[in-house]
Amino acid sequence: MNELQVNVTQKPGAVQWNFEELVNALQAQMQQYEAMVYTEDTVKDAKADVAALRKLRSEVESRRKEIRNKCLEPYGVIEEQAKILTGMIDKPIAKISEQVEEYTEKRKQEKKEEILAFMRDTFADLPDNVSAKLRFKVYDPKWENVTATKKAYKDAITSAYQATKSDLAILEGVDPDYKEAAMQAYIKDLSLQDAMAKAQELQKQKEIVLENERRRKAEQERLEQERIAREKAQAEVAARQKEEQEAQAQAVPAFPPKQESAKAPEMPFGEPSVGAFEAEKEIAVRVMVPESRMEEFEQAMQDLFMRYEVI
Incomplete structure (x- = not known):
């Protein structure tokens, strides 16, 4: 293509008008108007002066626009001619640009497929969901530029792969009870920190549940032991009371039957004292005697010539 040059020959038109004359004339007249003081009686004159000044200003503006239009006629x-020329140039620009764009997009697509192929090979041993997430997270559109080198994207992809493998190795050591939840948290953004935080959260919850269960069982055992001890104590008290009753029943002689004869009863407790042969009257009396003083009670009954029966 031959290089074309745009050559312009311009002869600026000379425009002259009586600017100095107008300035000098207006300056004197404007000073008079600025010094004018109008009253209620001269309001009519003030309106006439304003109208005259506006007419003069309009005339100056009209002349300015007329001169501008005359100056712009050559332009x-x-x-119009320049628009014709640029229109002729724009047609091949559009066609060539379209071809350049197609080539650029084709080259970028080829570069993208090359990068994705390297990713697939590099991430081949990763779980599918982790590999898909990692491709999306690591991929940088700048790698498709013509200035981007293979080393740049290969180093970045390899580094991301190694970091992910390290994360997965750590997650393998997580308690099986929490591993699945930790992996789900990790896949969201491939964040090991989020995954470990989830595992720790679940572990803490489990510890709380286990501690509550331990306390519940301990309380049940305590209540059961108290029940057994209480029943044992009650059984021991009942057995002791039964033994005491049986022993007392064996130690007390049978109460002799009443004698029909008026003959004075024989006294089993030694020599009778005064009143020993008086008529007897049977009465029921409940007496509470401590075990340690039972012998004293029995001796007292003998001394008083009283017969008693332990119930």
Whole structure:
């Protein structure tokens, strides 16, 4: 393509007007107007002066626009011609740019497929869900640029793979009870920190459950031991009371039957004292005697010539 040059020959038009004359005339008149003081009686004159000044200003603006349009007339012709030229140039630009874009996209797609193929080979031994997440997380569109080197993306992909393998090795050591939940947390963003935090959370929850269960069982055992001890104590008390009752029943002689005869009863406790042969009257009296003083009680009954029966 031959190089074309745009050559322009321009002869600026000379525009002259009586600017100095107008400035000098306006300066004197404007000073007069600025010094004017209008009253209620001269309001009509004030309105007339404003109208005259506005008319003068409008005339100056009209002349300015007229001169501008005259100056722009040559430019208008050049502008239309320039649009024709740029339109002719734009057609091949669009066609060539389309081809360049297609080539660029094709090259980027080839580069992308090359990068993804390297990723698939590198991540081949990773679980499918981890591999898919890692490809999405690591991939950098800048690797598709023509200036990007293979070493750049290979180093980045290899480094990400090694880090992920290290994470998975650590997760393998997690308690089986929490491993599945930890892996689910890890896959969300391939964050080992999130995965370990999840495992620790579940472990803490399990410890709380186990501690509550331990306390519940301990309380049950305590209550059961108290029940057994209470029943044993009650059984021991009942057995002791039974033994005491049997011993007392064996130690007390049978109460003799009443004698029909008026003959005075024989006294089993030694020589009778005064009143020993008086008429007897049977009465029921409940007496509470400590075991340690039972012998004293029995001796007292004998001394009083009283017969008694242990119930």
